[in-house]
Amino acid sequence: MRRNRRTDWSRRLVRENSLSVNDLIWPVFVMEGKGLTQPVASMPGVLRHTVDRIGAAAKEAQALGIPVIALFPQIDPAAKDVTGSEATRPGNLVCRAIKAIKDAAPDLGILCDVALDPFTDHGHDGVLQDDCILNDETVDILCAQALVQVEAGCDIIAPSDMMDGRIGAIRRALDAAGHQDVQIMAYAAKYSSAFYGPFRDAVGSAKTLGKASKSTYQMDPANTDEAIREVALDIAEGADMVMVKPGMPYLDIVHRVKKEFGIPTFAYQVSGEYAMLKGAIQNGWLDNDRVVLESLMAFKRAGADGVLTYFAIEAAKLLNR
Numbered sequence: 659m660r661r662n663r664r665t666d667w668s669r670r671l672v673r674e675n676s677l678s679v680n681d682l683i684w685p686v687f688v689m690e691g692k693g694l695t696q697p698v699a700s701m702p703g704v705l706r707h708t709v710d711r712i713g714a715a716a717k718e719a720q721a722l723g724i725p726v727i728a729l730f731p732q733i734d735p736a737a738k739d740v741t742g743s744e745a746t747r748p749g750n751l752v753c754r755a756i757k758a759i760k761d762a763a764p765d766l767g768i769l770c771d772v773a774l775d776p777f778t779d780h781g782h783d784g785v786l787q788d789d790c791i792l793n794d795e796t797v798d799i800l801c802a803q804a805l806v807q808v809e810a811g812c813d814i815i816a817p818s819d820m821m822d823g824r825i826g827a828i829r830r831a832l833d834a835a836g837h838q839d840v841q842i843m844a845y846a847a848k849y850s851s852a853f854y855g856p857f858r859d860a861v862g863s864a865k866t867l868g869k870a871s872k873s874t875y876q877m878d879p880a881n882t883d884e885a886i887r888e889v890a891l892d893i894a895e896g897a898d899m900v901m902v903k904p905g906m907p908y909l910d911i912v913h914r915v916k917k918e919f920g921i922p923t924f925a926y927q928v929s930g931e932y933a934m935l936k937g938a939i940q941n942g943w944l945d946n947d948r949v950v951l952e953s954l955m956a957f958k959r960a961g962a963d964g965v966l967t968y969f970a971i972e973a974a975k976l977l978n979r
């Protein structure tokens with residue numbers, strides 16, 4: 659076995675998987691204000707950008723060859739309410755950021771989350787009533803949210819809410835409004851995970867979750883057959899691409915989904931995974947460049963077609979070197 663590993667050229671020759679900038683989706687945080695970038699404390703190296711600064715970030719991603727940027731808003735607490743109504747307002751932070759990115763980097767794809775958690779005062783992904791997240795009432799709002807984002811210029815709608823039936827409902831709403839070409843990437847197998855902690859800090863949705871549990875709509879980390887059923891439903895309802903989330907602890911799910919359906923399959927290397935690696939890197943316990951690329955290659959080896967990762971910019975720089 660060692661003959662093939664002896665030299666760099668030979669290792670490259672027999673390599674089974676590859677990682678390129680085309681595999682990267684860069685999640686970016688936007689906030690209100692002017693001329694600011696603000697570090698996210700629990701995610702070293704990650705910034706929130708005001709809308710007037712987001713264009714420069716998008717330009718950098720486009721110049722590096724990253725295909726898609728994913729937008730996550732930190733909504734002003736005063737604009738939050740129980741139904742997340744700010745999510746469906748055409749002039750909201752996400753819509754303004756989409757326009758700024760399209761102006762600055764027209765060849766970059768834009769992906770937007772569809773879910774209410776950044777917009778609700780309780781931090782849940784849907785409408786809360788008596789400690790319960792209402793499914794169909796939420797889906798109606800999600801359709802309106804998807805429409806305002808698409809009308810602002812979003813290319814890929816990515817529902818992350820885990821309500822039942824929302825992919826079909828959003829597809830019908832988009833088609834009826836003449837947006838047949840807009841793609842849907844379903845957060846199909848999204849687990850109720852502790853690895854999202856730093857993200858909730860980044861968008862400010864952590865504090866008030868209350869008695870209702872995200873485990874009533876997100877998946878149980880113990881399950882894998884259920885992920886297959888979730889993905890099958892989303893494909894039947896019209897998903898063009900599916901996602902598994904979190905990423906590294908769930909590579910078995912990525913592998914099974916890709917094998918079973920052969921559909922473009924993405925994984926989200928979430929905030930907690932990023933924080934874990936960066937924390938160890940900052941302590942000098944892990945080598946930054948090697949661990950970033952190895953962690954991303956692991957997704958490709960498991961069968962992912964691409965990865966949403968906060969490492970996208972630095973990984974692209976390493977890959978372009």
Ligand SMILES: NCC(=O)CCC(=O)O
Nearest residue numbers: 818853854857928929930
């Ligand atoms: N809907 C997007 C997320 O929840 C992101 C999670 C993370 O990065 O932890």
Ligand SMILES: [Mg+2]
Nearest residue numbers: 820821822888
């Ligand atoms: Mg589902």
